Amino acid sequence: MGSEHTDATTGGAALVEALIVNGVDTVFGLPGAQMYPFFDALQRRGDRIRTCGARHEQACGYMAFGYARSTGRPGVYAVVPGPGVLNTAAALSTAYGCNAPVLCITGQVPSGFLGQRRGHLHELPDQLATLRSLTKWSARVERVEDAPAVIDEAFRRMLGGRPGPVAVEMAWDVMAARAPVRALPPAVPEARPRPDADAVARAARILVAARRPMIMTGSGAQHASVAVLALAEALAAPVAALRGGRGIVAEDHPLGASSYAAYRLWPGTDALLGIGSRLEMPYMRWRGMMTYVREPGPSPALIRIDIDPEEHGRLVPEVGLVADAEDGARALLDAVRRLRGGRGAPDRSARLAEVAAAKREARAAIGVVQPQLSYLDAIRAALPRDGFFVGELSQVGFASYFGFPVYAPRTYVSEGYQGTLGFGFPTALGVKVAHPGRAVVSVTGDGGFLFAVQELATAAQEGIGLVTVLFDNHSYGNVLRDQNTGYGGRVIGAVLDNPDFVALAASFGVDAVRVDSPEDLGPALAAALAAGRPALIVVAVERGTEASPWPFIHPAPVG
Incomplete structure (x- = not known):
């Protein structure tokens, strides 16, 4: 249940309080006219939230991206509208490509000028449309009292399903206006989808039957390292990544492989499990960047775990699990163990020797x-x-x-x-x-x-x-x-x-x-x-x- 503040608050302060409720401890920002009430509120609440300044808006966006990419928690930045937001477009695009939870907070022209194209300070023809082309979700706070609900929705969208950047804008006059605001509890992201039992069983049968399976991970599996490693060990499957999925299994572990070691193992691979990954390596980098492979074919058998259902249509697997990386990996591990009936994993010493040889050969080659x-x-x-x-x-x-x-x-x-x-x-x-x-x-x-x-x-x-x-x-x-x-x-x-x-x-x-x-x-x-x-x-x-x-x-x- 929320409680109504006895004193009216500015739109900027309402945004800051909603950030604090949602656990934000740092905002990267560069102040300007439309954002003064927001930054004033940050200054007043410096005991709860740090403001880290920068010398260019682009850096604000990238610093928020670095915060998010390295923690998995939302990175938040605040800049003026128009040229300020546009200066952060590359950072928003990077966050979108890397599935990083980044929140952009910006201003707008005064409400009466929205859509009028009168040439008000920092006006864009349609800033919200521009932001929506760069983010997972973007919205405008129309009234001061709407700020908690809009920020909560931003957090739900940013963290629910496939994470990604979002943006919230507020008109100049609304940012400075005052109204009583009812605080809301922190946002609760949508429930994660349960892996389909039939799909899990089919995927497990393919993996158990495979002689030389491989796992490739992406950014979507960074929080699932324990489950991924347990599954890899059960299958004696090397784990590799190009960029975003690196470190999920340490590359000095017997099953941790560099991208080039994985390339050397690829010709013998009979089953590929992609976890939270677009699988750029095998179907773009290793096949040629000019040909779009939508359906890779029967060999190796492709299994994908990805929380985004649309992703399974962009690169069509033999079996696709619409699931969080950790949930999907644990479900597969349980299914593999059930298929083996408690017999444990077969002797995979020969496979481990192949992986070790590929790692040595790759290191010598590079x-x-x-x-x-x-x-x-x-x-x-x-x-x-x-x-x-x-x-x-x-x-x-x-x-x-x-x-x-x-x-x-x-x-x-x-x-x-x-x-x-x-x-x-x-x-x-x-x-x-x-x-x-x-x-x-x-x-x-x-x-x-x-x-x-x-x-x-x-x-x-x-x-x-x-x-x-x-x-x-x-x-x-x-x-x-x-x-x-x-x-x-x-x-x-x-x-x-x-x-x-x-x-x-x-x-x-x-x-x-x-x-x-x-x-x-x-x-x-x-x-x-x-x-x-x-x-x-x-x-x-x-x-x-x-x-x-x-x-x-x-x-x-x-x-």
């Missing part, structure tokens, strides 16, 4: 991707098992897809299929805000880093102890390679004249050093992590010297 692999080895050695690696669209970032072992859920934070250049550094700031006591390393290139370089000021002012490793090759490395190899060396827009990054970081009050070898990077990174302050480590790399990682991301087509 060793040619230098100097990236040596640098990644140095980072892995300095980063604790539960430390966070936040990548970027860069030569080292791409090599990390297959060359950086991941040991714990949610600790490998990626950009997903959106491929949003520049996401890494601001996203990593949000990860560090969410996990102040754990090591967080942003690994970026010079091109992507300069998308949000101004957030060095945010790191210093907010005391965010993120360590950023910046590989400075004075180029957009992929573009330069492609222009040289595919377009006769006609280079345009790919070569970069960069600032002195060490001096630049120092001007913001951020610790900074320069290194030029993996042997120097390891100690520098360990020292920066131990210091716990914002830090930048610049790694000098000669332009054009990095080996291409793409043969191991888009290997020769199979299947």
